[in-house]
Amino acid sequence: MANPLDQFEITRHADLSVGGIDAAFTNASMFMLIALGVILSFFWMGTRNAALVPGRWQAALESLTGFITDMVDENIGPKGRAFVPFIFSLFIFIITANILGLFPFSFTVTSHLAVTFAFAAFIFMVCIVVGLLRHGLRFFSLFVPANTPPVLLLLIVPIEFISFLSRPLTLSIRLFANMTAGHILLKVFAGFVISLGAAGGVLTMISPLPFAMTIAIYALELIVSVVQAYVFALLTCIYLNDSINLHH
C-alpha cells in the first residue's frame, strides 16, 4: 500500500530565485493559480450582463457577497465595513482551495502549515496593527477583562496574553490539520480497497466495504472543506472585532 502521506509532497515545476530566496514554482503554486482561475471565472460569469433582476450566476455571486457582508456586520458592526473585501477574499480563496483538493489527482493547497500559517500570521498582524492604530496603547486593555478584582489580574492578564498569542497558531493548525487528516483518511481507505481487492478470496468480496466508506468520508470532507473555510473567516471577524471594538 502506498504511503498515504505522499499526496502532500511538494514537487517543483520550475526553479526561480528571488534575491537568494527559493521561490520555485511548485505544484502548490500551480493549484493556487488554478484556484485563482476558478474564482475569477465564477466572478466573470456573475458580473457580465449585470441586471437589476439577477440571472442565476449573478444571484449566486450576490448571495455569497451578501453572506460575507452579513457575517462581518453581525460580528464587527458598522466599523467593519472596510474589512468586507478582505474577509471575502479570504473565505473565497480558502473554500476554493479546499474543494479543489477534493478532485482526484489534485493537490490541497491548504493542507500545508506554511500556507495556512501565512494566512493566520497576516491576520494576526492586521489585528494588532488595526488595534494599535485605532486605539493606541489602550489596545492592551484587551488583556484586562472588565470588573476583575485586582488580585486576580496578576493571574488573568498572562493567561489572556498567552491565549491571544495562541490565536494565529490555532487558526492555522485548525485548517491545516482538518485538511491533512481528511485527505489521509481518504487515501488510507482507498488503499484498503486496492489491497483487499488484490488479496483474493473472501477479502476481495469485502473490498466494496472500504469503497463505501471512502464515499462517506468524501461527503464528510466536502462538508468539512466548506465549514472550515467558514470558521476561518468567522474567527477572523471575531478577532478583528476584538481589535476594533475593544470590549472583549
Added chain:
Amino acid sequence: MDADAAKFLGAGIAAIGMGLAAIAVGSLFAAFLSGALRNPAAADSQRANLIFGFAVTEALGIFAFLVALLLLFAV
C-alpha cells in the same frame, strides 16, 4: 524501549484525545437538539453558533490527531 516503539506507543495514547473530543462534539449537538426541540422558532438563529462551536471543538480533536502524526512521522 527503543525510540520507534516509544513513538508508536505515544501515537496510540494521543489518539485517546480524539475520543474525548468526540464526546464533546456529541454533547454540543445534544444541547442544540434539546434546545431546538423545546423552542423550534429559535433554532435557526443559533445554527451559526452551532457550526462555529462544532468547528472549534473538532479542532481540539484534530490537534490530538496531529500529535499522533507528529510522533509517527516528524520526530
